[in-house]
Amino acid sequence: MAGSRSLSSGLRALQPAAFGADPSGERMARIRRSPHFRDGVFQNPGGPSRIRPSGAALDFAKTYFDKDARNRRTPHGAVPLHTATAADLARPPATGLRLTWLGHSSVLAEIDGQRVLFDPVWGERCSPFAFAGPKRLHPVPLPLTALGPVDVVVISHDHYDHLDMPTIKALADTDTLFAVPLGVGAHLEHWGVSADRLRELDWHESAKVGGLTLTATPARHFCGRGLRNTQHTLWASWVVAGEEHQIFHSGDTGYFEGFRDIGADHGPFDATMIQIGAYSEFWPDIHMTPDEGVRAHLDLQSGDAASGVLLPIHWGTFNLAPHAWAEPGEWMKDAAGEVGQAVAFPRPGEPFEPAGDLPGEPWWRAVSQPIVTPWRRPGRAEGPGETRSGNLDLADER
Numbered sequence: 001m002a003g004s005r006s007l008s009s010g011l012r013a014l015q016p017a018a019f020g021a022d023p024s025g026e027r028m029a030r031i032r033r034s035p036h037f038r039d040g041v042f043q044n045p046g047g048p049s050r051i052r053p054s055g056a057a058l059d060f061a062k063t064y065f066d067k068d069a070r071n072r073r074t075p076h077g078a079v080p081l082h083t084a085t086a087a088d089l090a091r092p093p094a095t096g097l098r099l100t101w102l103g104h105s106s107v108l109a110e111i112d113g114q115r116v117l118f119d120p121v122w123g124e125r126c127s128p129f130a131f132a133g134p135k136r137l138h139p140v141p142l143p144l145t146a147l148g149p150v151d152v153v154v155i156s157h158d159h160y161d162h163l164d165m166p167t168i169k170a171l172a173d174t175d176t177l178f179a180v181p182l183g184v185g186a187h188l189e190h191w192g193v194s195a196d197r198l199r200e201l202d203w204h205e206s207a208k209v210g211g212l213t214l215t216a217t218p219a220r221h222f223c224g225r226g227l228r229n230t231q232h233t234l235w236a237s238w239v240v241a242g243e244e245h246q247i248f249h250s251g252d253t254g255y256f257e258g259f260r261d262i263g264a265d266h267g268p269f270d271a272t273m274i275q276i277g278a279y280s281e282f283w284p285d286i287h288m289t290p291d292e293g294v295r296a297h298l299d300l301q302s303g304d305a306a307s308g309v310l311l312p313i314h315w316g317t318f319n320l321a322p323h324a325w326a327e328p329g330e331w332m333k334d335a336a337g338e339v340g341q342a343v344a345f346p347r348p349g350e351p352f353e354p355a356g357d358l359p360g361e362p363w364w365r366a367v368s369q370p371i372v373t374p375w376r377r378p379g380r381a382e383g384p385g386e387t388r389s390g391n392l393d394l395a396d397e398r
Helices: 002-014 025-033 057-065 067-072 086-090 165-172 185-190 258-266 290-300 327-339 363-367
Strands: 097-101 107-111 114-118 152-154 177-181 198-201 206-209 212-217 237-241 246-249 271-275 309-313
Touching: 097 271, 097 309, 107 246, 114 212, 152 212, 165 185, 177 185, 177 206, 177 212, 185 198, 198 206, 198 212, 212 258, 237 258, 246 258, 258 290, 271 290, 290 309, 290 327, 309 327, 327 363
Parallel strands: 114 152, 152 177, 177 198, 246 271, 271 309
Antiparallel strands: 097 107, 107 114, 206 212, 212 237, 237 246
């Protein structure tokens, strides 16, 4: 027994620091008391979900490693960025709410006088290793230090493309607070964040940060950073409510009917940040397509397409799925247009105010390979002012 413990300790010592730490002690006791933890793991709403590619492994490999498909999964040219300055972000938003998409799921939300940073990832790769793993397809739009003071950092779950150790270590040297799902605090403490700066929440629990109320809400996903996926850290979507505005960040999630409950309990929202990338027929339960993203937004808004602005996130920065690099943006533009939903399409780093003029240019087309559009209904016309210059619609060739 002593030898087994010694071997286990030795293996842990060899693990990369980026693996983080497993929950233990009172944190683990709290996890076991959670109504969402059963049979030794956290449970998804709506029943079990497939968290590994379904179907034959050979079919998945053929799809993922096909040469032509791989070519379409990256931009062909420099992704156009918006270079915001510290002075730009120091100017208060005129309407009290401003969002800056920084790529993937990282968003700076300036809401009712406070600043919230969601899922900050400044690292070059979303991986525990500096030499391997998905690499950025565009640079970070601005240095972390150029953001200025941040009141609270919100983490949706502990996957590498949402919880980035180098970024957390840099933020650990500031006085910001961290709002995280239950169990995720173990990673942050392992990297130098003191326990008194953590607000660690189960679903439906809330914490106050200044004039904001942050509530962890359900999502349909999974967790894990190390060699063993113990499912001992929770994943969450987040509601942030200020005195005048309310916003929602989906984290990673499959579509589920619980969006209606979140909307009924906390909505409507001035803006939603909705995951629309890294979807695949091989894992339909844990990521949403753009069509499902629009449905989720409408559920959150009680079906009112005239209510709130949708900001698509979780696309454009990392190659994490078999779909074409620009497909999420193109599909979202179509899906939202069909129901009249207002969508913001900022370039990475471009601030906008949901109550003001929305960025709507399909900037990805300038550096995209031809996009097949099987989701399009026959006879659908382009929207007013839309063109497809620099891009080829291959829908009719299928």
